Every structure is written in C-alpha cells, then in structure tokens.
Amino acid sequence: MTVALIAGGGIAGPVTAMALRKAGIDATVYEAYDRAADGVGAFLTLATNGLAALRVLDLHTLVRDLGFDTPSMSIGMGGRPFAEFDFGDALPDGTVTQTISRAALYTALRDEAVRRGVRIEYGKRLESVSPTADGVTATFSDGTTAHGDLLVGADGLRSTTRTIIDPAAPPPRYVPLLNAGGYARGLDLDAEPGRMHMVFGRNCFYAYVVHPSGDVWWFANPRQPRELTREELARVPWRETLHGLFSGQDGPALDLIDATEEIFAGWNTYDFPKVPTWHRGRMVIIGDAAHATSPASGQGASMAIEDAVTLGKCLRDVEDVPAAFTRYEALRRDRVERVVKQGKRNGDGKSLGPVMRHVLPLILRLAKPSASGMRWLYGHRIDWDEPVSTDDVVGQRTKAR
Numbered sequence: 248m249t250v251a252l253i254a255g256g257g258i259a260g261p262v263t264a265m266a267l268r269k270a271g272i273d274a275t276v277y278e279a280y281d282r283a284a285d286g287v288g289a290f291l292t293l294a295t296n297g298l299a300a301l302r303v304l305d306l307h308t309l310v311r312d313l314g315f316d317t318p319s320m321s322i323g324m325g326g327r328p329f330a331e332f333d334f335g336d337a338l339p340d341g342t343v344t345q346t347i348s349r350a351a352l353y354t355a356l357r358d359e360a361v362r363r364g365v366r367i368e369y370g371k372r373l374e375s376v377s378p379t380a381d382g383v384t385a386t387f388s389d390g391t392t393a394h395g396d397l398l399v400g401a402d403g404l405r406s407t408t409r410t411i412i413d414p415a416a417p418p419p420r421y422v423p424l425l426n427a428g429g430y431a432r433g434l435d436l437d438a439e440p441g442r443m444h445m446v447f448g449r450n451c452f453y454a455y456v457v458h459p460s461g462d463v464w465w466f467a468n469p470r471q472p473r474e475l476t477r478e479e480l481a482r483v484p485w486r487e488t489l490h491g492l493f494s495g496q497d498g499p500a501l502d503l504i505d506a507t508e509e510i511f512a513g514w515n516t517y518d519f520p521k522v523p524t525w526h527r528g529r530m531v532i533i534g535d536a537a538h539a540t541s542p543a544s545g546q547g548a549s550m551a552i553e554d555a556v557t558l559g560k561c562l563r564d565v566e567d568v569p570a571a572f573t574r575y576e577a578l579r580r581d582r583v584e585r586v587v588k589q590g591k592r593n594g595d596g597k598s599l600g601p602v603m604r605h606v607l608p609l610i611l612r613l614a615k616p617s618a619s620g621m622r623w624l625y626g627h628r629i630d631w632d633e634p635v636s637t638d639d640v641v642g643q644r645t646k647a648r
C-alpha cells in the first residue's frame with residue numbers, strides 16, 4: 248500500500264488524509280504543535296463549495312452539526328444595508344454555508360480522521376525532507392524521522408515544505424488589514440440569525456452574524472499600512488483601538504465590542520498572488536502552503552478542502568506520483584489564483600477612501616451581483632467517481648446545478 252506523510256494537521260492535512268484513505272493510500276499526519284494548541288479563537292465561514300467537497304468524504308454533516316446555517320449576507324454602511332446576496336445554492340440535502348469556530352472545525356476533522364484510521368502525531372515539526380530510492384524521508388525538529396512514498400505539505404502560510412520544494416519561493420504578501428473580533432453575549436440585536444452583515448464603517452470594516460443562541464460573532468479589519476511584528480501586535484490595546492475607530496457611528500459596532508468579554512488578539516493579513524512551484528519529485532504543497540487567500544475571500548478553508556479531495560483523486564488514478572502532482576496542479580491552479588485575486592479585491596474594498604465609500608452602494612446596486620455571477624465559486628463540485636486522466640485537463644469542472 249502507498250504510504251503518504253502529511254506535514255500539518257490544520258484543515259488540509261486531516262482532510263487530505265481522509266481523501267487518501269478513500270483512495271486506498273495510507274496516511275499519517277505530523278502536526279508541529281501539541282493538541283492543546285487548538286484553544287479558543289476566531290471563526291470562519293465554510294461556503295457551499297467547500298461543504299460539497301467535504302460531502303465527497305461524508306464530512307459535511309460533521310461541520311453542519313458544529314456550525315450554524317449562514318445562507319446569506321448583507322452589505323451596508325453605518326446602520327443601513329444596501330445589498331443582499333446568497334452564499335451559493337444549498338447542497339441537495341439542504342446544507343447551506345456554515346459558520347463554525349476554527350477550534351471546533353480543527354478538532355472535529357482531526358478526531359474524525361483518527362476514527363477512520365489515520366494516525367496523527369503531535370509535536371512533530373517538519374524540518375527537512377530527503378529523497379530516497381523508493382520515496383522520501385522526513386526529519387522533524389525532535390530529531391525523529393519518518394519514511395513514506397510521498398510527502399504532502401499541508402503546513403500553512405509559513406510552509407516549510409514550500410521552501411524545501413523551492414528555496415526561492417516568495418514569502419506571503421502582506422495585505423494592509425488587521426483582524427480582530429470576538430463573541431458578544433447578552434445583546435438583543437434586530438438581526439436575523441445566520442445572516443452575515445458586512446459593514447463599511449467610516450474608519451473600519453466589520454462584520455457580524457447572530458448565532459441561533461443569540462450570541463453575536465463578529466470581526467473587524469482595521470487598516471494598517473505596515474506589517475506589525477508579533478510584539479507590536481501583542482501591545483495593541485484592541486478594545487480601546489476599536490472603540491476609537493467606531494465611536495460616533497451608526498450601527499452596532501460599539502455594542503458588539505462592549506458585550507465581548509475577550510477580544511481575539513489581532514493578527515496581520517496575508518495572501519499569495521502566486522507560488523510558482525507546487526511540487527518537486529515526491530513532495531507537493533496544498534492549502535494555504537500553496538495559495539493562501541486573504542480572509543476577505545471567505546474561501547481559504549474551502550480551497551484547502553477542495554485541494555485535498557482533488558489530490559486524493561489524482562493519486563488514486565495516476566500511478567506515477569510526480570505525474571499525479573502535475574495533474575493536481577493543472578486541476579487547481581487557475582481556480583485558486585482566481586479566488587486569491589477576488590480576495591485581494593474584497594480586501595481592498597475594505598479600505599475605501601471617502602469618495603469610493605459614497606459610490607460603492609451605487610456600484611453594488613447597479614452591478615446587482617447575482618447568484619449566477621458567483622456560480623464559478625460556490626457552484627464548484629468535485630465528482631469523486633469521475634476518473635482523472637493524464638491528458639484530460641478538464642477532469643473536473645464547475646457544474647451549474
């Protein structure tokens with residue numbers, strides 16, 4: 248049986264391991280941190296395209312059980328929404344886009360992977376990889392090694408695998424926005440649960456969604472032209488900073504901040520316009536390691552999941568490992584780079600100047616972004632049973648359901 252080593256136990260790692268097992272390939276995940284590092288933290292939105300990819304592996308109900316329905320969003324300024332959109336069509340069983348805490352998602356995917364027979368080893372930080380006659384040997388920072396037929400780098404934005412594959416790989420690009428947020432309790436907002444409200448405040452973009460329990464999950468993206476160091480980020484007085492940005496404005500931003508016991512520590516935003524090399528020999532990168540997108544796309548996790556399922560298909564159907572990686576890249580690169588571009592555009596929109604802020608509602612009303620206009624994104628479906636061939640570049644396609 249082919250044996251895969253997977254570096255990184257975030258989202259792409261465990262999902263890849265389960266996709267590979269479905270494809271008849273044994274996989275072990277090596278995660279740099281201890282299990283306890285999962286902690287409480289931010290949340291994310293898994294769109295229907297990501298959920299459809301999870302459905303291929305019978306994993307979408309796991310997310311649905313832990314998340315909550317978020318079928319639509321509104322866009323507004325101050326207290327006024329001026330446009331509404333759907334987050335894509337529901338899956339055939341009615342599943343719609345979900346909002347879920349990051350920690351809950353990571354834990355559930357890892358636990359399910361283990362339940363399905365995947366081994367996950369913690370405290371294993373990949374340091375180097377050497378090719379051998381019949382595969383690869385990975386060395387971890389604790390001095391241990393592991394041998395496999397191939398290595399998948401699912402090790403995120405600061406991927407070590409990416410640099411091992413291509414020492415000249417570019418670093419992530421800083422996107423001049425910070426992220427902060429929290430869970431507000433005890434508010435009585437006049438807002439429908441499950442609708443994501445995106446608000447262009449005068450000085451800062453923010454978004455909030457009411458959980459069915461009544462809690463309000465929110466985040467804000469203060470503009471920050473220069474990348475801050477970890478120490479600088481740790482010194483930012485987040486509550487006071489956000490208060491300053493939102494004071495005197497309509498809308499619930501100040502209430503959200505006041506009703507939040509703990510504001511998540513803010514962090515920088517990054518993306519990757521292009522990572523030139525995704526694979527070399529028997530090593531490949533997937534997820535954020537290959538194509539991180541700004542959180543403004545709301546698609547990073549979904550892209551990582553689509554990658555994982557596609558890679559599973561390629562390794563199932565293309566016997567030669569480097570050729571399977573070539574197919575995987577051919578099937579994924581255009582799509583993920585389009586998403587990264589869209590995320591950059593969305594992120595740029597969060598730092599509009601005063602003139603554009605006036606024009607934006609008009610543009611959005613005239614452009615009327617429609618469900619069909621976003622079908623390329625949310626409507627993407629991966630057919631597990633459709634064989635991947637070495638010469639058919641369009642082995643998987645976006646299907647308008």
Ligand SMILES: Cc1cc2nc3c(=O)[nH]c(=O)nc-3n(C[C@H](O)[C@H](O)[C@H](O)COP(=O)(O)OP(=O)(O)OC[C@H]3O[C@@H](n4cnc5c(N)ncnc54)[C@H](O)[C@@H]3O)c2cc1C
Pocket residue numbers: 254255256257258259260277278279280289290291292293294371372373374401402403404405406407408426533534535536539540542544545546547548549550551
């Ligand atoms: C603020 C914010 C909001 C976001 N919101 C959304 C959203 O709404 N919707 C969405 O779809 N996406 C969102 N994303 C993006 C999403 O979180 C990522 O795209 C997704 O987590 C990528 O999964 P991954 O497995 O590739 O990387 P990660 O989830 O980062 O996992 C990488 C793993 O590799 C481990 N690791 C790192 N180095 C090594 C090593 N050398 N050896 C072994 N292990 C290693 C790490 O500890 C980590 O566990 C958001 C991201 C941010 C920052």
